Amino acid sequence: MVLPRSVALERLAYALAAPAVALAPNLTPDGPANIVLLLAGAAGTANALHASISRLPGSGQRILRSMPLALAAGADLAAVWTPGYGPWQTDVLLAAGWALLCGTLAPLSRTGRRGHRPALSAPVPVLPAAAPTAAALPAPAEPETAPLHPEDGASLYTRSARQVWERAGLPGGTLLVKAIPHPDTAKDLTILLRSKDPGRPIKSLSPADVAAAFAVFEDEVALAPVEQQRDGRQGGPGWLQAHITPDATARRTKAPTLKERWADKVAGAKGGAPGSELVTRTRDEVRGVSFYRARMTDETEVPRIDLAKVCRGLGLPADDSCVFVLVDGSEFLISVFDTPPLSQTFPASRELLTPDAKGMYVCGYTTTGQPVKNMIYQHDKNAPCHGLILGVSRSGKTQFFAVAMAAQSLGGGVSWLSTVRKDEKTSVLGRYIDRQGSNALWMARSLRAARALCEIRAEMPWSHDGQPHDFKPGDPRCPYAQLAVFADEFMTASQDEEYGEFIQTEADDLTVTGLKYGIGFFPAGQSPFAHDGFSSGMKANLRQNSRAVVFNMGNPASTRKAVEGAMENPHDVPSIPTRYSQQEGSVIERAMRGEADPENGVSTGGVAVIVLDNGRAVLMRSLYADFDTDLAQIFPDEVVRLTDHEISELDKRGLWFDWNEPERPGEFHPVPDDGDDGGAEPRRRGARKHERGKPGGNRRAEVTSARQALEAIKILVP
16 A cells, blocks of 8 residues: 555654654753643644534544644643653653654544545556457456546535435436535535536426435425625526525524514515515613514515514514504514503693694604694695594594694684584684584585685785785785684585585585685595595595594594595505503403403594605594693684684675574575465475575586485476
8 A cells, every 4th residue: 555645744744743742841841842832732632622522524533633732742741740851761752652653643634635645556467469369358448437526625524415415316417516514503504506517507406306315304495596706606597505404494493583483474475574574673661662673575565564464473462552563665664562652642732733834733643652743734835724534423533623723723823613513622612713603504604704705815905015915824914814614524514404515515615716815624524435525526625735634433444444535545544443452361261261351441532544745644642632621721812813804894795793693584595485375385495596605506407416316306306
């Protein structure tokens, strides 16, 4: 056997170093040579200990390569402790034994340095002088096949993985280029594969092929593309890398991290937010809320979020009073509160309700504690604004009336309030505003007067040039104040037999022409649809010139439908439950024990969805105005009223009086003739004459609703 050159050189080095091992501790124990020898021995000992406890492949070779240094340090320490060279020249014998032992171990510890091996000489066959017969000729040698992996200095770990891959028959027609073990795992690794045929793509390799080759489950294998790197490594379709992670998969199943749980339970095709990834989770202990910020992996996609599924995937209670979502483009934020954030109240104050230079005032707060602003006029459009307030009874509409009217008054505006039925809160509001009434007749008179004010203000001269101009909010030269006409229970009033059609017609016209003359219309009710009094044109004007506020509509589906009906485009609408009630314990356990469910509900009165300018619907808690104490703290000291000129012009038209009076003769209906049984014949509503500015005229020639069709039939039938 020919001795490899590396082993011969290594043995020669041990033989030359043996005298130094014997002499250094005896001649100069504190000298630099002896210190270097001891430090090298300490390093070799540490390397051998680390290799013995490491799971990485090649640990045995590391131990063998570290033994010469560790043994040399041991011989050195023994020579230092013995006096002189020791009895029977012990130091010299130890050094010689060290060199002999290390030389013996040298062939075992050498790595794959095949390039240094000398070629073995082979005897040259001697051919016979005479030509041999065909039978005597040797059989032709089979052509040698080229090795799959030319000598590339691969590690023992990679060579072992190649054997496994070749035993499986080179799945997918690929060669294993490199195997990289994952740290702190026993079985996890990443293999780098390339096509066996250069220049050909890898097509037929699947995770099942890799799993079968390495005896793991298919879900423990992930294939990934290979990108080109600066070190010259190729990439593209002819290359592939496979992550084989049985240990990591087992750990992920038992104790996943938050991001892993999000990827497995939330971001999947059947999860609560498909195609998303978790960016970060933060906790605010002061406010008692956890924020989960996430985004879509594809920025062009819109998040599709099912909060109940997200909560189940993260192991959170699916409580609609404590869990909320905020979407911003391809990103979204899920807020999980310890207690319902909208169960608290936010008292109204003059500071919050006083409009700023752009006509904006704080009307409530969101779940995250951000102030929500509404407006008394549109600064960007240089015009006042309309308003749309929806909600069932006891949902908080009248409370919001107080907030909106106080803001109008603090901004120098005049407010009128009409309702179909009288109640305590509207009567209290009447003390702080210009006018207030409680029946359909009063609403009809207020709308008629507002329509007349449009004509009056169109002719009022401005002080700087004596010419009339369109209303400009905040302009001190304007001779009149902004007017806000509030109409509560508008749908009920628009369906009134006597005045409903007039109310609907006048309100429709006011939403179109009122803004030019500083008049905004604020209807309130329980539906924004045409069959309940909102024509398409009226709803379009309200939608474009207001921030719709929708309180609880009875159930989340109705609330969502009402908000979408008030929006230009449907968006994700937050739900408002009937009550905010936190889930306590297990429903199943209480049922098994026969216990009653806890009654810890909190009313959602005052909680509303407001539609902002960009069409985004935001859940908020409106400011609370305490009617039981005194509203003077949020209203200005003096009631803002119309100018004397406006009142005089309305009086000339017979429109300014006590609107609570009974209907005057001929005001809304024609005066009956004296004949025909003494005027006792009942009037037909369809026989009224319609005049501009006067209610009670004929109905429109065209029929635009089922109710109008029914009225037309009644007219035709004697």
